[in-house]
Amino acid sequence: MPSHILSSNIPDIVIGRLPVYLRALTRLAQEGREVTSSHELGQRLGISSAQIRKDLSHFGGFGKQGTGYQIAYLVEQLKQVLKVDQEWDVALVGAGDLGRALAHYRGFGDRGFRIVSMFDNSPDKIGTELENFVIQPLDDLAKVIRERNIKIAMIAVPAESAQEVADRLIEVGVKAILNYAPINLNVPADVHVQYIDPVVHLQRMTYYL
Amino acid sequence: MPSHILSSNIPDIVIGRLPVYLRALTRLAQEGREVTSSHELGQRLGISSAQIRKDLSHFGGFGKQGTGYQIAYLVEQLKQVLKVDQEWDVALVGAGDLGRALAHYRGFGDRGFRIVSMFDNSPDKIGTELENFVIQPLDDLAKVIRERNIKIAMIAVPAESAQEVADRLIEVGVKAILNYAPINLNVPADVHVQYIDPVVHLQRMTYYL
DNA sequence: TATTTATCGTAACCAATACTCACAATAACT
DNA sequence: AGTTATTGTGAGTATTGGTTACGATAAATA
Numbered sequence: 001m002p003s004h005i006l007s008s009n010i011p012d013i014v015i016g017r018l019p020v021y022l023r024a025l026t027r028l029a030q031e032g033r034e035v036t037s038s039h040e041l042g043q044r045l046g047i048s049s050a051q052i053r054k055d056l057s058h059f060g061g062f063g064k065q066g067t068g069y070q071i072a073y074l075v076e077q078l079k080q081v082l083k084v085d086q087e088w089d090v091a092l093v094g095a096g097d098l099g100r101a102l103a104h105y106r107g108f109g110d111r112g113f114r115i116v117s118m119f120d121n122s123p124d125k126i127g128t129e130l131e132n133f134v135i136q137p138l139d140d141l142a143k144v145i146r147e148r149n150i151k152i153a154m155i156a157v158p159a160e161s162a163q164e165v166a167d168r169l170i171e172v173g174v175k176a177i178l179n180y181a182p183i184n185l186n187v188p189a190d191v192h193v194q195y196i197d198p199v200v201h202l203q204r205m206t207y208y209l
Numbered sequence: 210m211p212s213h214i215l216s217s218n219i220p221d222i223v224i225g226r227l228p229v230y231l232r233a234l235t236r237l238a239q240e241g242r243e244v245t246s247s248h249e250l251g252q253r254l255g256i257s258s259a260q261i262r263k264d265l266s267h268f269g270g271f272g273k274q275g276t277g278y279q280i281a282y283l284v285e286q287l288k289q290v291l292k293v294d295q296e297w298d299v300a301l302v303g304a305g306d307l308g309r310a311l312a313h314y315r316g317f318g319d320r321g322f323r324i325v326s327m328f329d330n331s332p333d334k335i336g337t338e339l340e341n342f343v344i345q346p347l348d349d350l351a352k353v354i355r356e357r358n359i360k361i362a363m364i365a366v367p368a369e370s371a372q373e374v375a376d377r378l379i380e381v382g383v384k385a386i387l388n389y390a391p392i393n394l395n396v397p398a399d400v401h402v403q404y405i406d407p408v409v410h411l412q413r414m415t416y417y418l
Numbered sequence: 419t420a421t422t423t424a425t426c427g428t429a430a431c432c433a434a435t436a437c438t439c440a441c442a443a444t445a446a447c448t
Numbered sequence: 449a450g451t452t453a454t455t456g457t458g459a460g461t462a463t464t465g466g467t468t469a470c471g472a473t474a475a476a477t478a
Contacts, residue, residue, distance in 0.1 A: 011464070011465080013464090013465075014465095015413060015416050015417075016413050018412070018416070019408070019409040019412035020393065020409060022412070023391060023392070023408075023409065024392075024393060027368070027392065037424085037425065037426090038425075038426075039424095039425080044393060045393050046395070048466080048467075049425090049426095050466075050467060051465090051466065051467085053425090053426065053427065053428085054427085054428080054465095054466080054467095056426095056427090057426090057427055057428070061426075061427065062426095063425075063426050063427080064425080064426070064473080064474065065424085065425050065426040065427080065472060065473040065474055066423085066424055066425050066426075066472095066474030066475055066476095067424080067425070067426085067473090067474060067475070068424085068425065068426080069426090082412050082415055082416050083415045083416060083418060084412055084415055088411075088415065090411075097309070097310040097313045097314065098310050098314070100306070100310070101306040101307050101309070101310040102407070104306045105306065105307070105407070107391060107407075107408060108407075108408060111408045111412070112408070112412065112415070113408065113411055151418055152411065152414070152415075152418075154407070159236070175418055176411070176414035176415065176417075178407060178410055178411055178414075182232060182316060183232070183236065184229065184232075184233060184253060184254050184255070186253075186255070192414040192418075194410040194411070194414060196405055196407065196410060197232070198311070198314070198316075198363070198387060198405065199232075199316060199317060199320045199321070200228040200229060200232065201387055201403040201405060202297075202299075202321075202322055202361065202385070202387055202403070203227070203228035203231070203291050203293055203321065204224060204225050204228055204403060205361070205385035205387075205401040205403060206291055206292045206297065206321070206361075206385065207224050207227070207290065207291050207292060208224075208385075208401055209292060209360055209361075209384055209385060209401075220435070220436080222436075223436095246453085246454065246455085247454075247455075248453095248454080257438075258454090259439075260436085260437065260438085262454090262455065262456065262457085263436095263437080263438095263456085263457080265456090266455090266456055266457070270455075270456065272454075272455050273444075273445065273454080273455070274444040274445055274453085274455040274456080275443095275444055275445030275446055275447095275452085275453055275454050276444090276445060276446070276453080276454070276455085277453085277455080278455090
């Protein structure tokens, strides 16, 4: 077992690829495959086989020379590394079109996440039932998140209120935020943020057209 | 004017930051500000001022020593660089929860994009009116995209059909794809893809929790 | 059993590059 | 005229990201 497992100096870019590997492997498993190789996986993902082997080797030797990788086993190991071998409770703030689409999305459950509560401050939305929970007022946010010890939240509110929502989330212990609001958030160093802004993503491509 | 403007060897990572600068600058303008500095912008975005100046210098000198950057002018210039000083027609494939949320999203118009047609293959969705267009059958995809010369598409269909949809889009000339389906797409080198998978983004953070 | 083929894990290497630092140049303000 | 603020960029550095190569191992085959 490599010593650097604990030292946590593994490049972010490597961590960033692991979920993609995991997704592809899960899909392979769904297709009925039991074994794969770094070559095959690389081909599917447009990544060199060496890169994949090196990335994985940061966390241990998951394969067998001559044979390849047992898919089920590798999936299990990657889930452990990414800490998604458990189910995380997630709070969702904002019940607009996007918030509701996220609430309906069926893809969270089997990949490690479960939306357990949803907040909005619009009177006509509060109290509405959606999936199996009720939309709660923003004022209950602190209480609920503290009680359930929620560490992950998704922000789907307008840009104007996003920073304030983030501040409140962080104050009560949230450490990871998936931000759909088209604005940069200022957060302490120990809080992680991922941004999803379709326009930014589109604008990253138009340059090359 | 630097000579390397044309040579197009500007690192992707730099291009990737420009939309974020643009977004922050637009916001500053909305707040009524007229001038800003690399320091201020950097502080807002958590980036060093030197980095911002260097990024911008790839494309020309947009600021004034001693004064800073005229926000309106810099916005205009960045839009030009990113080619979003025009409005791009975008096709949207998939009219599920997510597709409909995207169709309703008001944030595209003023940032360079306009969804002009929407496709689905479910009989009960085809023909439905949504915003100001009618959901069309997938079989019309080629015709419409060719006619309108659409270069950008968003994919919001299940993983199973995403690759096939991508293939059809590419065949009729689409060069940029924003893929919401949780699967990797195989595309030719001249086609650009950006991925949005909330679960992948969440899994990139759980590692650090 | 010996040989061939497939594949992993990793050491060594290389090159890109990403970012910082420092400073001259310039503008505005006092 | 002097002070302060700020840009644009040249130089330098460290990172690091990725490739290549190869020994080790496993399975298949002759």
